Amino acid sequence: MIRVGIIGATGYAGEELVRLLSSHPEVKITHIMSKSFCGKKISELYGSYLALDEMLLEDIDYEIIQQDCDVVFTCLPHEPSIEIVPKLLACGVKVIDLSGSFRYKDAAVFEAWYGIHHTHPELLKKAVYGLCELYEEEIAGADLIGNPGCYTTASILALYPLLACNLIQKDSIIIDAKSGVTGAGRSEKLPFSFCESHESFKAYGVTTHRHTSEIEEQLSFAAGSPVALSFTPHLLPVKRGILATIYADLPKGLEISPIEIQGAYEKFYMGSDFIQILPHGSLPELKFVVGSNNCFIGYKIDERLHKLVIVSCIDNLIKGAAGQAVQNMNLMFGLDGSTGLPQLAMYL
Ligand SMILES: NC(=O)C1=CN([C@@H]2O[C@H](COP(=O)(O)OP(=O)(O)OC[C@H]3O[C@@H](n4cnc5c(N)ncnc54)[C@H](OP(=O)(O)O)[C@@H]3O)[C@@H](O)[C@H]2O)C=CC1
Numbered sequence: 046m047i048r049v050g051i052i053g054a055t056g057y058a059g060e061e062l063v064r065l066l067s068s069h070p071e072v073k074i075t076h077i078m079s080k081s082f083c084g085k086k087i088s089e090l091y092g093s094y095l096a097l098d099e100m101l102l103e104d105i106d107y108e109i110i111q112q113d114c115d116v117v118f119t120c121l122p123h124e125p126s127i128e129i130v131p132k133l134l135a136c137g138v139k140v141i142d143l144s145g146s147f148r149y150k151d152a153a154v155f156e157a158w159y160g161i162h163h164t165h166p167e168l169l170k171k172a173v174y175g176l177c178e179l180y181e182e183e184i185a186g187a188d189l190i191g192n193p194g195c196y197t198t199a200s201i202l203a204l205y206p207l208l209a210c211n212l213i214q215k216d217s218i219i220i221d222a223k224s225g226v227t228g229a230g231r232s233e234k235l236p237f238s239f240c241e242s243h244e245s246f247k248a249y250g251v252t253t254h255r256h257t258s259e260i261e262e263q264l265s266f267a268a269g270s271p272v273a274l275s276f277t278p279h280l281l282p283v284k285r286g287i288l289a290t291i292y293a294d295l296p297k298g299l300e301i302s303p304i305e306i307q308g309a310y311e312k313f314y315m316g317s318d319f320i321q322i323l324p325h326g327s328l329p330e331l332k333f334v335v336g337s338n339n340c341f342i343g344y345k346i347d348e349r350l351h352k353l354v355i356v357s358c359i360d361n362l363i364k365g366a367a368g369q370a371v372q373n374m375n376l377m378f379g380l381d382g383s384t385g386l387p388q389l390a391m392y393l
Pocket residue numbers: 052053054055056057058059078079080081082120121122123125143144145193194195227228229230231232361362365366
């Protein structure tokens with residue numbers, strides 16, 4: 046059995062990890078950790094978790110982690126992650142970090158977009174970007190994973206194969222993405238509270254959202270040269286799910302058929318359990334993915350404007366956070382990537 050510790054188990058991403066891992070056939074959760082709720086049962090926060098009450102929420106103790114864990118998931122805000130992850134690595138455990146702190150190759154890019162000083166830039170060389178469909182081999186050999194962001198997962202999975210095959214113009218990309226409110230985390234933030242967000246709809250982070258830089262970095266690897274794009278997130282009045290509608294110009298002077306687009310996606314994602322490519326003109330909805338680790342991608346060519354419109358959907362807490370983290374753990378420990386992960390959505 047893989048012995049797992051979860052730091053930040055009380056947050057939305059941590060809670061989803063506890064849920065997924067408690068039924069994983071190869072995992073024993075040995076410690077769940079919190080800063081503010083030490084000594085409490087997890088059912089005091091999440092009422093349905095009575096079955097897990099023999100485990101109390103604990104403070105972080107590195108000696109105990111060294112003895113009892115093979116891998117630790119850190120589900121923390123970005124700044125505490127930068128300080129805690131190196132101490133975990135020094136214990137000899139593998140680490141899967143869900144924050145933005147270990148996703149970039151260049152600390153200067155992280156610092157510019159997050160406004161946080163990175164005190165351990167040396168670890169960025171060692172960290173592997175945990176998008177399983179792109180970096181399976183590197184993940185298998187990694188000790189530290191920077192688990193991707195939720196908007197970025199939906200966006201990169203939709204665009205990477207098309208840029209790699211030169212099927213869209215890299216200077217024309219516009220990503221219009223919408224997220225459920227759990228994307229903002231459990232801690233109280235007034236603009237994201239029920240009354241402020243329910244039956245309303247708004248854009249935020251316009252031109253400055255930090256995920257712009259994460260998407261650009263990864264897509265530059267696909268294109269083989271820098272990519273700059275426009276990314277606008279919106280807050281949807283639903284609990285979970287991300288739907289990104291993406292616009293890009295088709296290559297100038299070239300006729301691109303749906304068969305070429307479909308072929309590029311299907312070839313790139315051959316053997317990937319969680320990527321579902323719909324036929325030309327069929328578009329996914331949030332209810333196709335919520336509750337599962339899937340990413341559904343649909344597209345339509347706009348012949349009149351010589352553009353491609355792509356719609357990509359994930360569950361922000363599963364493929365966008367905890368599910369992807371489990372998929373990473375599976376690969377790091379030589380398991381099939383899909384072990385213990387939900388394939389089907391909660392349709393109703
Ligand atoms: N929500 C989402 O959809 C996604 C989130 N993420 C990322 O995952 C991480 C966790 O997000 P999320 O679960 O939403 O956040 P929450 O706000 O819901 O939870 C944050 C967790 O971090 C713990 N925590 C906060 N500050 C500290 C600290 N100084 N030291 C130790 N623990 C601390 C809290 O512990 P406690 O209150 O128990 O003390 C809590 O368990 C973030 O980096 C986020 O950006 C990534 C992708 C998607």
